[in-house]
Amino acid sequence: MRKRKLGLFGMVIGLVLAVASTVGLTASAGTAKPAKSAGPAVKLAGFKIYFIPKTTTIPVFTQNGIGAKEAATKLGDTVTYNGPTDVSGAKQVPFIDSAASQGYDAIVISTPDPAAVAPALKRATDKGVKVVSYDGDTTPDARTIFVAPTTNKGIGAYQVKWVASQMHFKGQFAILSATPTSGNQNTWIKFMKLELKKKAYKNMTLVKIAYGNDNPTDSAKQTQSLLQAYPKLKGIISPTTVGIQAAAQELQQEGKCKSVALTGLGLPNDMRKYVKKGCAKKFGLWNEKDLGYLATYVAHYVVAKKLDGSLGQTFTAGRLGKYKVVASDGNKPVVVLGPPLVFTPKNIDKYHF
Numbered sequence: 001m002r003k004r005k006l007g008l009f010g011m012v013i014g015l016v017l018a019v020a021s022t023v024g025l026t027a028s029a030g031t032a033k034p035a036k037s038a039g040p041a042v043k044l045a046g047f048k049i050y051f052i053p054k055t056t057t058i059p060v061f062t063q064n065g066i067g068a069k070e071a072a073t074k075l076g077d078t079v080t081y082n083g084p085t086d087v088s089g090a091k092q093v094p095f096i097d098s099a100a101s102q103g104y105d106a107i108v109i110s111t112p113d114p115a116a117v118a119p120a121l122k123r124a125t126d127k128g129v130k131v132v133s134y135d136g137d138t139t140p141d142a143r144t145i146f147v148a149p150t151t152n153k154g155i156g157a158y159q160v161k162w163v164a165s166q167m168h169f170k171g172q173f174a175i176l177s178a179t180p181t182s183g184n185q186n187t188w189i190k191f192m193k194l195e196l197k198k199k200a201y202k203n204m205t206l207v208k209i210a211y212g213n214d215n216p217t218d219s220a221k222q223t224q225s226l227l228q229a230y231p232k233l234k235g236i237i238s239p240t241t242v243g244i245q246a247a248a249q250e251l252q253q254e255g256k257c258k259s260v261a262l263t264g265l266g267l268p269n270d271m272r273k274y275v276k277k278g279c280a281k282k283f284g285l286w287n288e289k290d291l292g293y294l295a296t297y298v299a300h301y302v303v304a305k306k307l308d309g310s311l312g313q314t315f316t317a318g319r320l321g322k323y324k325v326v327a328s329d330g331n332k333p334v335v336v337l338g339p340p341l342v343f344t345p346k347n348i349d350k351y352h353f
Contacts, residue, residue, distance in 0.1 A: 046077065049072065049296060049303075051082075054087050060288050064110070064135070064295070065081035067292030068296040075318075090116045096117060106130040109132075112178065112214070125142075130144055131144060135184060145334070146331060147334075147337070149336075152187045152329040155284075156187075158284060159263055159264060160196060166261035172205050176237070178240040208226065235260060236261070268348050269351075275343070281345065285340060293319075310325065311327060312325065
């Protein structure tokens with residue numbers, strides 16, 4: 001009888017030790033500290049990052065989310081990708097509040113309306129949530145670092161050069177933008193206007209800036225209105241993936257592909273068929289997956305206290321390599337992904353995103 005009791009006691013003790021060991025391992029994995037240097041060797045930190053695009057209904061932002069989750073897997077973090085179905089800063093606020101109330105470590109956000117989201121982001125910051133903006137910047141006081149796809153000056157100038165070369169540097173052209181409050185769109189347009197002051201463009205006239213609200217139907221209607229209002233129109237710049245695709249479709253339907261040059265920022269998968277029909281001979285974009293990947297790395301290092309927005313700080317973003325925190329186009333602190341990709345009929349089949 002005594003032996004039986006000792007056997008049962010031993011089994012209980014063994015079970016307790018096994019459970020304790022399991023709990024210990026779980027706690028260790030969840031609370032591991034991040035690496036001391038912002039380099040390639042990163043310990044699993046288990047940070048929770050809430051990734052909020054302008055909208056979840058535009059493919060370009062889906063690519064951002066894919067890149068974000070790839071980076072999170074590499075870092076041992078968790079990314080929640082969610083946002084409004086409409087392009088609206090006000091509609092992003094509930095997602096910001098949700099991230100803060102659920103104890104997320106960081107928010108990564110691209111916004112069409114900096115002023116609309118700033119108060120909510122500041123409330124989140126007060127609760128200890130770190131904020132990193134990307135693509136569409138917030139107000140500088142509402143985030144730690146902005147991750148830019150490329151330099152604003154560069155992307156503004158490139159688009160003017162692309163349309164000018166197709167218009168032979170003369171004639172009327174228009175800009176089909178997203179929303180009047182989109183910070184990145186307005187900044188690019190500002191630099192387009194600066195580029196247009198150069199002598200090379202003296203025979204070109206910007207007749208109108210139209211807004212399609214990053215909505216395919218609205219963008220198509222705006223393109224149609226531009227063609228009707230300006231029968232001598234020679235070019236359209238659309239610095240939005242939704243706008244350029246809608247404009248290409250409208251130009252094709254109207255039979256205007258040869259007479260109206262189209263350029264801007266677009267996804268190769270969206271634009272391939274129009275390029276092959278001659279409705280867009282040159283346009284650009286950056287690798288959107290890489291942009292989401294880089295923004296997630298920046299958020300990770302901000303939470304880990306390896307980046308605080310000080311100019312000159314450097315870090316390694318996984319497969320993308322080394323980056324530096326800089327001032328760019330009068331904005332700071334900024335991390336710039338790199339120069340844009342340029343798509344033409346000769347190379348578009350090399351890209352699939």
